[in-house]
Amino acid sequence: MKKEIRILLVVGVVMAVIGCILSGILILEYFEPGNKIGGTLCSANNDISACTKVAVSPYSGFRDIPLLGDIPVALLGFIFYGFAGTVFVLAYRSEESEQNTHLSFLLFTLGLGVVADIGLLIVSMFLIKTVCTLCVYTYFVTFALFGITFVIVQKDGLKMDSIFTGFSKQKVPYFLIVCAFFAVGHIFGNSVKPSHSHSISDESERKKKIENDLKMYGNAPKVDIDTKSYPFAGDKNAPITIVKYADFNCGHCMHTSHILKMILAEYTGIVKVVYKNFPLDGNCNRFVQRLMPDASSCVAASASICADRQGKFMPVYSGIYSDTEKGVMHTISSVTQIASSSGLNMGQFQKCMGSNDTREQILKEVEEAGKLKIESTPSLFVNNKPIPSGTPDVDFLRELIKQLMK
Template sequence: MKKLPSNYILAVVSAVAAFISFLLIRKFFGGQAGDGVAQAICDALSDSGSCDKVSESSISAIRGVPVFGDIPIALFGFVFYGFITYLFVRSELNKDASKGYLLFSFYTLVLALVVDIALFSVSVFYIDAICGLCAVTWTCTVLLTAGTFLQIRDFGDKSPKIIPGILKTEGLNTYIVLLALLVVGQIGGKSLNNSLVDGEHTGLSQIQKQLTDYEKAPLLSIDIKGSSFQGDPNAPITIVKFADFNCGHCMHTSHILKKVLRDYDGIVKVVYKNFPLDASCNRLVQSPRPEASSCVAASAAICADKQKKFTVMYDDLYKNTENQVMHTPSTVLSLAQQEGLDMNQFRSCLSSPTVRDQINKEVDEADKLQIHSTPSLFINNKAIQSGTPNEQFLRALIESLIKKV
């Protein structure tokens, strides 16, 4: 049996890393519902919710880039590993320049290793979660660096000065490969989540399929008594949102629901239930957040609701999340004072058994509904796909339900 060349083995490893990076791009654009394969792999390799926490973090993307919108950090990984795969294949096909390609790959991988160490540090010390998919790509970087070193260790001259010659040789090919990878990663990763349904490439098909799925979904029993809400209490359409105040996708969903409440005044009410992704107050979650921040935020929202100030506290908490301000007793007290709450009553409420009971009740409800991630939305007692909802679908569903009431 013919032995597979070492360069091709390295190319396969880097191609696997590129594929994992592509799954991370899809995960970023689709939230918890971004990709079933991605979620399954991540859940198998890391704590449940870790990938969601990383993809929702403020540093998971370069946001608001003109024309392009949000550019996920995973896109750079996809481009890098894709390009390294190209270099390994070229080093095998072009034996005369093989040394140059391998040296180029090695020094690029050393730089990537430094970047990966920085990303690992950020995950551990800032985000406080390690995404299993990210860990796979970091492992691939280590394997590729070691494998490439074994390829070049017998080279007499390992100087990086040979690299400019390779770039000159490749010329236009380098730009074409990099541009192609950027397009496939950004546009492919985004559009597959937004519009690919049963082989059709239109957003309308996606919305129609979601409407059909909603009609087929079973009716569920959801107890909304005592939960915070916005809108007309007698509205015929009820949206129930299970969320965490540290969740980026929950924050984006809050913006969508605010517009829905404005545009369907008297028709829609939104009921808010807490599902803190924080083991400090949620028995269904394994890892606690630093300073129990999700639990503190949930408690603050409940206590503000008791003084009929839920809406302003809700908005303020997500504004802090957006500004990377951690929720602590100090920050929520500051928000309460800013919004004119009775501070003695608010302080007493934060540590009261009533608040803990309310959170436990909502967590028990989430357990019954088999909720494992946020945001999870239910409309008139039927579940829709978890993650940030497609606003077009949400409006289409509301319009459909209006015709029936």
């Protein structure tokens, strides 16, 4: 075998491994939309990750298949790239005649993959109406693998065997390869899937709680909440508005931000989220006795306000919660670093952080929260009515949105 052919086969294996890694991240995004890894690697717009929007769409997988459960499209990609990489390895280690069999069938398979990716891109652009960056990376990998295989065939002067004759010779090992990667991908998917109790009694109690919470919401009086000139995500004309009062050091608030990101992706044009501060820090909140070290929660709230004044709220908001997830205590230094990496004018930012206007803005939001009798975070209001405080139940939110859309 020519040295150049060997190098191309190795490059093919490397590209296939990259494809498997990308598919693994997309599997994670399917089962846990808005996760940190996918959010970091995928482009975002107004806190609605394109990858998340694709992941929650009905085109992202085959749901509730008997005995198998959910099968995300990304799992098929994982199998595809795993199969391609393994066949490259087999071709590398084979004699010329057997190599010809492997490469002829692989070229055919990759050709189908190219067609499938074009179809997925069309669905993404015209039906889901967004393009997932990670998905595009996998399309490039597919085209690269096809190109590498085609070049090998041309350079080595291989005579293409009958595709199906080649397949018949290797159908058992090929079938085993597919089964192996399906098993690995499926196990991985189940391992990252959020666990839910399968207890009938627990599920029954959960449904009762959702029903009770919906009744409580229906009976609750509307309250006055000022949403003008506050940072928000989603369509400004959306008929459903969720107002979130939060503290940047609150773990439940951080988790709620992921849930709301998923809701925004699921209900594009229907829901918008308005963000307000209620720092659980006596340094800037008269309703709280506890003083956070270095006024951490107040510093984070100030940074979000100053970022909003430069039109950079969402990158800074996400960056602060990313630090929260890492266990970083928010300080002037940490938020300044986030602001700098988010492209803010640092002179304006530093001046804003110490200004009376910023302190008065926090006080205004805190006083409004006090009138609403908010005592903990996160506290959410949907169309000016409160829902149970704490991390919201995703199914409750979905049911509530369905009711409000009627």
